[in-house]
Amino acid sequence: MVHILTFCTASQPEIPRHPLELLAAARALSAQLGEGTVHTLCVGPASGAYGEELIHRGADRVLTVECPSVEAEIALAVVESAVRHLAPQVVLLPHDDLSGAYVGPCLAYRLETGIATDCGGFAVQGEDIRWLRPVYGGKAMAYMRIRGPVQLATMRSRAFDPLPADPTRRGEIQSFPADWESVRPQIRVVERLEEKEEGELPLDRAEIIVSGGRGIGSAEGFAVLRELARVLGAAIGGSRPAVDLGWVPHSHLVGQTGKIVAPNLYIAVGISGAAQHIAGAGSSKTIVAINKDSDAPIFKLAHIGVVEEWEKVIPALIEACREWRS
Amino acid sequence: MHIIVCIKQIIDPEVPFHLFRIDPVAKRQIQGTHPLVISTYDEVAVEVALQLKEKVGGRVTALTLGKKEALQALHQTLAMGADDAILLSDLNFEEMDSFGKARVLAAAVRKIGEFDLILCGRQAGDVELGLVGPFLAGELGIPCVPLVANFEVANGTIRMRRPVETGYEILEAPFPLLATITNDTSNVPRYASVKGLRAAMRAPIPCWSSADLGLSADALGPKPLRIEIDELFIPHREMRCELIEGESGAEKARNLAARLKALGLIG
Ligand SMILES: Cc1cc2nc3c(=O)[nH]c(=O)nc-3n(C[C@H](O)[C@H](O)[C@H](O)COP(=O)(O)OP(=O)(O)OC[C@H]3O[C@@H](n4cnc5c(N)ncnc54)[C@H](O)[C@@H]3O)c2cc1C
Numbered sequence: 001m002v003h004i005l006t007f008c009t010a011s012q013p014e015i016p017r018h019p020l021e022l023l024a025a026a027r028a029l030s031a032q033l034g035e036g037t038v039h040t041l042c043v044g045p046a047s048g049a050y051g052e053e054l055i056h057r058g059a060d061r062v063l064t065v066e067c068p069s070v071e072a073e074i075a076l077a078v079v080e081s082a083v084r085h086l087a088p089q090v091v092l093l094p095h096d097d098l099s100g101a102y103v104g105p106c107l108a109y110r111l112e113t114g115i116a117t118d119c120g121g122f123a124v125q126g127e128d129i130r131w132l133r134p135v136y137g138g139k140a141m142a143y144m145r146i147r148g149p150v151q152l153a154t155m156r157s158r159a160f161d162p163l164p165a166d167p168t169r170r171g172e173i174q175s176f177p178a179d180w181e182s183v184r185p186q187i188r189v190v191e192r193l194e195e196k197e198e199g200e201l202p203l204d205r206a207e208i209i210v211s212g213g214r215g216i217g218s219a220e221g222f223a224v225l226r227e228l229a230r231v232l233g234a235a236i237g238g239s240r241p242a243v244d245l246g247w248v249p250h251s252h253l254v255g256q257t258g259k260i261v262a263p264n265l266y267i268a269v270g271i272s273g274a275a276q277h278i279a280g281a282g283s284s285k286t287i288v289a290i291n292k293d294s295d296a297p298i299f300k301l302a303h304i305g306v307v308e309e310w311e312k313v314i315p316a317l318i319e320a321c322r323e324w325r326s
Numbered sequence: 327m328h329i330i331v332c333i334k335q336i337i338d339p340e341v342p343f344h345l346f347r348i349d350p351v352a353k354r355q356i357q358g359t360h361p362l363v364i365s366t367y368d369e370v371a372v373e374v375a376l377q378l379k380e381k382v383g384g385r386v387t388a389l390t391l392g393k394k395e396a397l398q399a400l401h402q403t404l405a406m407g408a409d410d411a412i413l414l415s416d417l418n419f420e421e422m423d424s425f426g427k428a429r430v431l432a433a434a435v436r437k438i439g440e441f442d443l444i445l446c447g448r449q450a451g452d453v454e455l456g457l458v459g460p461f462l463a464g465e466l467g468i469p470c471v472p473l474v475a476n477f478e479v480a481n482g483t484i485r486m487r488r489p490v491e492t493g494y495e496i497l498e499a500p501f502p503l504l505a506t507i508t509n510d511t512s513n514v515p516r517y518a519s520v521k522g523l524r525a526a527m528r529a530p531i532p533c534w535s536s537a538d539l540g541l542s543a544d545a546l547g548p549k550p551l552r553i554e555i556d557e558l559f560i561p562h563r564e565m566r567c568e569l570i571e572g573e574s575g576a577e578k579a580r581n582l583a584a585r586l587k588a589l590g591l592i593g
Pocket of ligand 1: 137238254255340
């Protein structure tokens with residue numbers, strides 16, 4: 001029997017997609033390893049409300065920890081205590097800012113066990129798991145072997161589709177007695193600064209994303225891209241230089257170290273097509289590239305391309321779309 | 327304030343797909359004619375260290391674990407403004423996982439002695455595991471603060487600024503601590519001047535071996551390694567890009583709009 005533990009934070013009323021993807025991954029893994037159970041550790045103020053849905057989406061048992069907020073050190077302590085208590089053979093965490101950069105690595109250190117971060121899949125042979133993950137910014141892929149008392153992996157978003165909800169699935173929901181109250185976090189958030197542009201769509205739910213890179217050249221240029229996004233009802237994204245130059249907020253970064261998105265249409269403007277950027281946009285159904293350099297790598301990765309300076313294309317594109325609207 | 331920055335030298339991560347080659351037996355990238363550089367986020371960490379030093383005074387020491395050619399990365403850090411640099415190099419260091427690397431770095435930090443802050447890039451630009459920073463914090467028993475973009479000083483307190491989904495978080499934690507560094511508008515690395523580089527080339531850089539650090543081969547962790555690449559390959563990508571033609575930019579735009587509309591993607 002192989003037990004798999006997945007981790008879900010519950011700080012908003014609706015379950016986000018990522019922990020449901022983890023459950024799909026856990027079920028696929030469990031099926032290949034032979035029968036076993038999938039447990040989900042659900043931590044946060046909304047954990048009680050998530051229980052049933054997690055079971056409908058593949059969990060056999062949901063362990064809830066209703067703490068008021070999921071700070072990094074509390075999350076680490078709770079996950080560690082669950083792993084020590086349940087002794088699962090496999091632990092799957094989401095590869096996000098909390099678990100990919102903190103909980104996963106710190107847990108591996110404490111358990112003296114290997115970890116594979118940012119995994120997109122796995123290959124199973126007998127009891128042996130090899131973890132598939134991008135390396136070199138996604139220019140190559142690696143099957144990793146990890147050794148230690150537990151197989152620990154953080155899974156990148158969009159690698160698995162959530163299983164459809166099955167309301168007939170039954171499972172247990174119980175509260176897990178983790179002693180989070182005695183954790184005295186050393187890292188304290190003393191202030192939160194909001195930095196949201198009015199009316200901007202979040203990247204993860206957009207059907208269309210208009211994304212700009214260094215080639216846009218200025219904040220004024222980005223205002224033109226935002227106009228296109230408005231006309232198309234699209235979200236705005238950016239490459240790393242666009243973020244570093246302050247043209248788009250960090251939360252709109254697309255790529256290896258930003259968001260992984262999969263819209264119907266991804267319009268990349270003034271973006272060269274570095275592997276690290278495409279790592280976040282490669283699952284888009286259709287990628288359109290607008291770049292003045294016909295040799296730009298993006299034209300090897302896009303479905304539709306326009307070789308032209310964006311300044312000559314985008315205003316006319318806005319016009320054309322506006323005409324249809326009216 | 328004594329800030330230690332851990333940097334890794336890697337093959338230029340900006341090498342495009344079509345020039346990227348691997349050795350599937352050695353399970354690593356082939357350098358070919360591509361330059362060696364400081365890994366992107368480690369260079370950002372150097373910038374963050376220098377900015378903090380400019381605010382509060384003190385010293386920046388750059389530390390790298392690598393072969394002799396990694397001296398070049400240390401020269402660059404010195405030219406950017408770091409005060410000291412140390413190379414950790416030994417044949418024993420070449421077959422290690424993130425646990426072993428963290429142990430070597432921790433031994434070097436202990437040998438250096440006093441420090442207030444350690445900075446590491448959020449992940450290296452090659453294998454991108456993002457483990458050495460948190461593991462090093464574990465080895466030293468100090469807090470690990472992930473994904474910090476810079477440090478602010480207000481009323482004698484040093485605070486960290488971290489970009490998050492909704493904007494920024496301002497954090498406090500007791501020093502000494504280790505922070506992993508991410509990019510934002512505030513920390514685009516400065517260039518090393520040619521003059522600075524020339525001076526840096528003359529600066530003595532100590533090289534510490536496993537004996538200098540008092541580490542036996544066994545101390546570097548168990549074999550087989552706990553984290554290992556088993557197989558490396560280049561994914562197959564076949565994409566034919568349909569180019570939109572036109573006499574002018576405006577015509578291309580209209581043709582593109584018509585094509586996207588025909589595909590049901592817009593409108
Ligand atoms: C570990 C690591 C992680 C990274 N993570 C990310 C990530 O998450 N996301 C990310 O985006 N990057 C990431 N990067 C950086 C990445 O490697 C590239 O440096 C970056 O994506 C390049 O951004 P860009 O395409 O905007 O800029 P450039 O590569 O400079 O390309 C600009 C393009 O604009 C074109 N252009 C210029 N003027 C015009 C014009 N007038 N009209 C049309 N086109 C024009 C040029 O032809 C060029 O192709 C990462 C790097 C590393 C090492």
